[in-house]
Amino acid sequence: QVHLVESGGGLVQAGGSLRLSCAASGGIFSINTMGWYRQAPGKQREMVATITGGGITNYLDSVKGRFTISRDNARSTASLQMNSLKPEDTAIYYCHTRSWSLDYWGQGTQVTVSS
Numbered sequence: 472q473v474h475l476v477e478s479g480g481g482l483v484q485a486g487g488s489l490r491l492s493c494a495a496s497g498g499i500f501s502i503n504t505m506g507w508y509r510q511a512p513g514k515q516r517e518m519v520a521t522i523t524g525g526g527i528t529n530y531l532d533s534v535k536g537r538f539t540i541s542r543d544n545a546r547s548t549a550s551l552q553m554n555s556l557k558p559e560d561t562a563i564y565y566c567h568t569r570s571w572s573l574d575y576w577g578q579g580t581q582v583t584v585s586s
Contacts, residue, residue, distance in 0.1 A: 473498040473575040475566045483556055486532050487584070491551040493566030493577060505542055505549035509515075509562035509582075520551060520563070540544030556584045 479491040491507065506521035520540035521529045528540055539552040549566060561584050566577035 473503075473570050473573075475562065475567060475568065475575055475577035477566045477577040482583045482585065485556060485586050486557055487556050488552070488554045489556065491553070491564055491566075491580060491582075493551075495505055495547045495549070495550045495566075495568065498568070498570040498575075500547040501544040503538075503568045506567040507540060507549075507551045507565055508559075508565045508580075511559075511562040516560075516565070522549065524574040527556045529550060551578060553582070556582075558584045558586045560584050562584070 474496045476494045477491060479489060480491060483489055502524040504521055504523045507519045508516050509519050510516040519531050519534055520538055522540045522542050537555045540548045560582060563579040563583060565579045565581050568575050
């Protein structure tokens, strides 16, 4: 059983920055791919960024160059640094991992970017 807890969301003006953190417990954190997803009102959940246990990253095209995903295997945490935020980045952001073929999600954290 894996438990994920996000923190760091909030309200920010366009052009500002936020850092999201995800604390994981259970499972073998160091080998699991960690990901950040988001869901805006009326839209499907989409992948924002992922990072493998070895540090290989993948990003949604619209956030490349603005967002950076990282992980600290010793602390079982994953982070998403979000810079140059835009109103279209407004969404609930979820931390995700997959362990033993099961998907685990955090409770989500709201990010609101005002224009």
